[in-house]
Amino acid sequence: MTTVDQILFGWAERDHEGNAGVRPVAHSGVRTIDRWAKRLQYVWATQDGQGEQPEETASLVHLVFEDEAAVLRKLPSRNPHGRGGATLTHVLVGDPPAIDARLALGLHDWPGWRDREPDGTGAGLAPLDLEALREAARAGLAALRERVTEVPDEQLTTLLAQVLAEPAAEFSVITRPHLALPTMTALLDIAGPVSGRPWTFASRESTDKGSHQPRVVFLAARPPQSMYINQRRRVDVGEAPPDTDTARFAAQLVELYREAGHAALERIRPAHPLHTADDVGSWRRSVPIVDGRIAEPRVRLDVFLDDDLLDRAVARGVLVSERARFAGELRKQPAEWLMAALRRWRRLEQRAVRRHELRDLLVSEAVEACLAGRTPEMLLQATHEAEPPASVVTDVFFRRLPREGLDLSRAEDWWLLGVALYLGVPAAALDRAGLLAASPAHEVMDLVKEYAERFPEAMRMVLHRLADAGERPDAARLWYDRGLLLGPVDRIAAGDRAKEVDCFRQLLIAAYGSGLGRADAEALVRRAGAHAPLGLYAAALELAADEAAEQPIRYELSEQCLRAEGYASRATGSGPAPRTGAPVPGRPTGPTARPGSAGAGPVSAAPGSYPPYPAATGAGSHPASASATRTHAEWAHPDTPGGAQSHASATSPRAAPHQAGGGVVPDPARWDPPGPPRQPSWSTADPHGGAAPQAPSDDRHRGFGGLGQLDGVSLFFVTALVLVLLCAVGYVLLTSVP
Structure with missing residues (x-):
């Protein structure tokens, strides 16, 4: 596990040698503690903004030396001895590749910063896990990128124009303190890293004089005149930049950064870092300009969700060249994203009619995503409702078909065929x-x-x-x-x-x-x-x-x-x-066999x-x-x-x-x-x-009370009985006549 050391600087009363002032009061076993004590012996926080919240009055500083780098948080505080105006400085020390500018910026709101001195001197601190710090810094840097919108375009263009005019210089930037960190984030995203000239900074200072100053120092106001010779370039972002090719290029870069984010700048930035004005000129000439705007070669997938971005991409004429990249990236989007896009690009929507090639691409990629594997049923339904062409479903289905054919005993093959049928394979x-x-x-x-x-x-x-x-x-x-x-x-x-x-x-x-x-x-x-x-x-x-x-x-x-x-x-x-009456040959004579037995x-x-x-x-x-x-x-x-x-x-x-x-x-x-x-x-x-037609009734059951079923002997006895009855009746009739 890679670790980062901690040092806590605070006001210390006179020691046994009679020295008093700011010095380390706690650390995590830093081997070069004496070296850091000399480097930071004059670390003071600016005293303006007294009474504000600590995160607003603190100054974030990034320093890089030959073999070590540090990120500092300087906070005006009151020490345990009651001395007001003392500076409490919490320092994280590590290797320069680990403690870079992006990590330092991302830690601006890290909850691990110390707000008060420990009780007594010599209190120990524990080393910190570098991966945990990086994880915390990702969220902090993303928050600063969202806050870049607070910086006016004109101020950001003024600073960037000065930096592009002399990339290797050191700068003192006069701006409001709460805009310092968002401005530094935008500058780093646009200009990019420079090997040998890291973007070190101090976010809230009252002076830019002294040895080993960061490359960019943010001042709340212009410092008073001094006899001290200062080689730094002071930039007041409230002043308009000169009308030069470099200034216009800076404005175009700022516009692209606003529209497409930091990733767009990384795609058009030259492979070699910017050291001189000639490097900036070569970069400017290599970037395609359409109607006074940079034609960023890559278009975000948000064009499927945002009509304004779609219109801009159409105006720049980059959609045709970007379709091949869209084909691979659309299917990787979350199911919720694809569902939202499919609902916006229904077949009869105006945007789908005018840009049918984009709709066809979106629907095709949605079909690919559905047939690729387990997909939420909501996405399957949204793709079905998008009415994908049968030819598209067929093409995707046979591309996914195993060479040996479908084996329905495998769940993935059953899924493939079932989804293809649902999506309309003919x-x-x-x-x-x-x-x-x-x-x-x-x-x-x-x-x-x-x-x-x-x-x-x-x-x-x-x-x-x-x-x-x-x-x-x-x-x-x-x-x-x-x-x-x-x-x-x-x-x-x-x-x-x-x-x-x-x-x-x-x-x-x-x-x-x-x-x-x-x-x-x-x-x-x-x-x-x-x-x-x-x-x-x-x-x-x-x-x-x-x-x-x-x-x-x-x-x-x-x-x-x-x-x-x-x-x-x-x-x-x-x-x-x-x-x-023998049983049917081959058929069991006992109980009927159960199906499948x-x-x-x-x-x-x-x-x-x-x-x-x-x-x-x-x-x-x-x-x-x-x-x-x-x-x-x-x-x-x-x-x-x-x-x-x-x-x-x-x-x-x-x-x-x-x-x-x-x-x-x-x-x-x-x-x-x-x-x-x-x-x-x-x-x-x-x-x-379940109900079969009834067979016709047997004729032998019809007749007079079932007499049709009597055999010959029964019939003889019945006939004899009838004759006896007839004779008896005749006898009675004959004897009754007078």
């Missing part, structure tokens, strides 16, 4: 081979489930990308786990039957490849259920590899057509029953299990109906009541980042309110609504 841009080749199948299916409502056409392209990789391991099971994505496909198709068939075709290719075999077709029919959309079976029929694979699909299609026309006597489920995978039926017509069992019921209905309920769309829920989403690596909050993976599906639900268009019954 669906056609996703029609790119290999875009999702690195993504697991379950992540792609979860993406389709989540964004099908908000970005239907884009999700259709995602399904094409899923099919690009061909059949993947476990793709069929993952598809079944998600209820065959019946609901998302319905939202994507929105009543377009061709789109519906296309979506299911891509899912079938991903699950089974380009050819659908008989066993896979049978498994699909069992999984899809009795009320699956016709588009699913139409796509399966297209991909059927042979007639054997077509047979179960065509049978299910015929069953659906009969039910739709009212000819089927009951909902027979998916697939015909075997000829006998080993027993829930695709099953195969024995050859010949699909006859031309289904055979009825002895009881007249379809033995596969209950099983098929139960299977359909298990694999129904997850959005429907009782539908199966995907277990993959619970274990997805992005499950946690999808929670609400700043700096998380975005959820474009919930940024805008969803539209009204669409009614299904492919069937008279809603396959996702």
